[in-house]
Amino acid sequence: MQNIKDTYQRITDTIVEQLEAGTKPWIRPWRGNVRSSLIPRRATGEAYRGINVLMLWISGQMFGYEENTWMTYRQAQDLGAQVRKGEKGTLVVKYGTFTPKEREDDEERSIPYLKGYTVFNVEQIENLPDRFFSPIEETPSTPVPHLETVETFVSRTGVKLTYGGTNACYRPASDDILMPDRERFNSEVHLYSTLLHEMSHWSGAKHRLDRDMSGRFGSECYAVEELIAELAASFLCADLGVTHDPRDNTAAYLASWLKVLKNDKRAIITAAAKAQSAADYLHQLQSSKEREAACPDCSSATA
Incomplete structure (x- = not known):
């Protein structure tokens, strides 16, 4: 063996x-x-x-x-x-x-x-x-621009989400996600791939999964967190039945990921495990919201 x-x-x-x-x-x-x-x-x-x-x-x-x-x-x-x-x-x-x-x-x-x-x-x-x-x-030939399954999933996490501008990012200081206007995306595939990527970053905040998100672009720490977020987004897209097609930042990101992987042969396994934890965390939020919807008074009840 x-x-x-x-x-x-x-x-x-x-x-x-x-x-x-x-x-x-x-x-x-x-x-x-x-x-x-x-x-x-x-x-x-x-x-x-x-x-x-x-x-x-x-x-x-x-x-x-x-x-x-x-x-x-x-x-x-x-x-x-x-x-x-x-x-x-x-x-x-x-x-x-x-x-x-x-x-x-x-x-x-x-x-x-x-x-x-x-x-x-x-x-x-x-x-x-x-x-x-x-x-x-056969896969439907006409893409659906608004996927209720994903919209409901996002809503149940409780994330603060704003559409507007030209950038997609998670902002730790305000603990929210900023997304470009919906019409700026080529399709719902690009929109939801990007959104789930940013929500994966959101899951890593200190009061959630507490990942190290202190790195700047070009640093190994930054590359690892980006890799975790992209893997988590791919897992979530698969779970929700959405094709994963992230933003076109291929050259810079591939170079940074290759550097990390070549320096540490365990890095991809660790990143995949943390990505799975991020996806699991966002799924767990669905259950808590479903329970609240089924019994609005339960959360305020005392033993």
Whole structure:
């Protein structure tokens, strides 16, 4: 089995290779099955998270898979199916901590682990049950400029949002987001990709997830936070069924991200984990708002 350092390096090399080719590997040209989940899923239906989402998106983009369900060779066999001869699997990881028996009384001595294993897209497998494939539907030809699902999601976070001007940014001092007028965007795809990027920055405020957002443009700290926000936006767009197509700042940002990734092979995994936390945080705000809507008086009730 590969050691943990080799696994980190393989993942980082994959991301760097895509970035050096001028491709942001977390952006996929979604097509085909509109009813298929945009977040990759296991054979059980459980969604992958963090760095595994990126690794499977990269593989799907490279090989043109339209389905987003993945499973191990053994899982395919257990279903009476078979991976086609010559098919190449995709690396995913399982990560967590464990405590050796002799240290079970000391929680601070838990040891992190990262284990790599191989999965295959269902399109690489023969004789799978029909339930693993989505019916093909044509994507509507006319874009919808106002997506109620995303608007509701944004509203339920409680973020202070203002449209006007020409810049998109999160302003820490006033703890709000400024967006250009809606008509300045080419489509709802560009608008919501940008908005969810800025909301990901918003999640990192000290009184929320408390990420380090002190860096200036060109610094490593700034590059890392931008990478976290872009990854989080890509996760959120997938969750909400929106194509992710961020602002065209490719050259400067790719250069800064490559520098960070080449200096620290764990950086992309850490960034993906923090991006997942940002997306999770914004989703959690939805639940609290739903409870308040269902019971307006509950929040003020006392025991």
